[in-house]
Amino acid sequence: MRFRRLVRGNVEWSLLEGVGREIAKRYGRERVRVEFIDADNWLSTPCVVDDEWFVKITTDQNSLVHALFTSARNLGAFSSGTEGFFEHFADPVEMAEHELEATRRMREIGLNVPKPVEAFEYDGMGVLVMEYLPEFETFEEMEPDRVREYAPKLYGSLAVMHDNQLAHGDLRGENVLVHDGEVYFIDATGVDENRMDEVRSYDLACALAALAPLVGARDAVVAAREHYSAEELLAAREFLDFVNIRPDHDFDAASVKGEIEKLADTERQEAPR
CATH class of the missing domain: 1.10.510 (Transferase(Phosphotransferase); domain 1)
Known part of the structure; x- marks a missing residue:
């Protein structure tokens, strides 16, 4: 877990506060309560906002780690006798937008996924907002x-x-x-x-x-x-x-x-x- 935290990196507290203020502004709240999740996650900083939204904050470091993982997976695919088929994203915002669109497409065909809300950019970071599932x-x-x-x-x-x-x-x-x-x-x-x-x-x-x-x-x-x-x-x-x-x-x-x-x-x- 410590290694994953190191790889994931730490987002400056002032930036995290800024994301919280931006979400409050977007959804008509004076302020929001943000609870960060100590999740087993390499590629974002996840948090829950007002027990209503699940938010993933993606940084340049997360994007770099994703690129390294993608390259390793594509090399590994050769062990199955095929070329690699994993794709990398240009930046943190594209990572957030892809997950939003993938979730929307799954929901459109009737699959169960958390309801997608939006993806946006904040100070160079990608921010993905989705429905929060409180119990699972x-x-x-x-x-x-x-x-x-x-x-x-x-x-x-x-x-x-x-x-x-x-x-x-x-x-x-x-x-x-x-x-x-x-x-x-x-x-x-x-x-x-x-x-x-x-x-x-x-x-x-x-x-x-x-x-x-x-x-x-x-x-x-x-x-x-x-x-x-x-x-x-x-x-x-x-x-x-x-x-x-x-x-x-x-x-x-x-x-x-x-x-x-x-x-x-x-x-x-x-x-x-």
Whole structure:
């Protein structure tokens, strides 16, 4: 956590106060109460304003770190036999605007996401304002039986996203929330929309990687099969080693691959001749 704080950097208090004053002015408040969140976040300073808005403040340092991460991920993609498909943003404001637009597009197709409000620039920083979800759980906080209950909803929502030519690009446990019994997505990243087939396979591999440690490889694959074909799971299999080298995923890739291959073999044997 200390390393993440160092990488994320510290925003001067006077600038943070200025962002608070700007939000108060924009939304007709004399003043606002700002509570900063000690989140496991590399790419912004997150806070809650008046228990109503979730705000992410992005700096030049955050943009630089994002560029380094993007380069590393694109190099890692070569391990799956494909060119990189992650995209970097020109500056902090573009980072905030992209997340706002990605969230709007997801909401338009009926996915559960925090309501997007706006993105704006303040003193060279990008400021993203969204609905604040006061109560939620992550999959890591649930008992395995509850994770099994929600796993099909996660894959179903992901399939809707993919069927509408959208992708998340950074799917991991902390970017999927359960609020009021529904699955919500947050923190989508930029990907090359001309490489959507590969990105969809990568997204599915990330979902398998997030769920397998919680419910076991077999249950993670069986739940995915409710919304994805055996062929799509085999395509995702090719990205599992890449996903496994990322520090925010820790799972047994060989077990997940084995379960995908067993499922595909069973379906081939059962197919009419």
